[in-house]
Amino acid sequence: MASDSDIPPGLGDVKAQVYAQGGNEHEWRPFKHTRLYTNAFIIEGNKLLLGFKKRGFGAGLYNGFGGKVEPGETPAQAARRELQEEAGIDAPLEYAGRLFFVVTGVESVFDIRIYVAREYVGVPTESDEMRPRWFALSEDSLYARRLAQSDPQADPPIPGQVAPPVPSVDGDLPDIPYDQMWADDIYWLPHLVRGGCFVGRADFDEGNVMRRYWFGSVPHCKGD
C-alpha cells in the first residue's frame, strides 16, 4: 500500500497500491479550482464502446462518454445523463475509479469519476458531441502490444491479475485506438476492463503530453 505521502495531491484520503508512476517533472503542479466530471465505458462481451469526440475539449480523440456534473446532480446521475445525451443509451453504471488531471491552459482541474457497465439499453447513436464506435477487447488490443514496441512506457504493469486473460475477439473490430486517446488511458483502461478499481493523477502539457503521472489500484470501489 502506498503511504499517504505518496498519494498525489487532489486524490483525497485514499488507500491505494501504486502500479505505475513516472514522467519528467518531479513536483506535482499546484492547482486552485477543481471541477467534477464523469466518464463512462460500456463493455459488451469482448467489445468496448468508445466515442470519437467531435467538438470541445478533447476533440479528435476517442474517450468514454461523459462531461461536467451539473449542480444538484450526483456524479452517478450525471454519468447516466451524459451517456444518454452523447451516445443515446442507458446503462446500469458502476463506479470504477477516480482520475485527477491538471492540464496546462485549462484553469479548472479535471476531477473525474469513472464508470463502467457490462450491459446497456438502446442503440448507440451519434450525437453532436460524440460518434460511438466498438473496439476489440483482445489481449493484444487491450495492452497495445504493437504500440508498446515503439513506446516502452505504453505497456505499464497492471496490478494483480484480477481476472483471467481477455479472450480473443472474433470479427473485424479495430484495436483500442490508444494513439487517438488521452495518454493516461493505457494506464488504467486495462484495469477497468478487468473489473479493478483505481485512482490516478496526471499533469499534462498542451498537446496530450503527460509530464508526471501516478496510478494506483484500490481494493474497494467506493463512489456514488
Ligand SMILES: COc1nc(N)nc2c1ncn2[C@H]1C[C@H](O)[C@@H](COP(=O)(O)OP(=O)(O)OP(=O)(O)O)O1
Ligand atoms: C487530460 O486527460 C484526460 N484523460 C481522459 N481519459 N479523459 C479526460 C481528460 N481530460 C478530460 N477528460 C474527460 C472528462 C470528460 O468526460 C470529458 C470532457 O468533458 P466535456 O468538456 O466534453 O464536458 P461537457 O459537459 O460534455 O461539455 P459541454 O459543455 O461542451 O457540453 O473528457
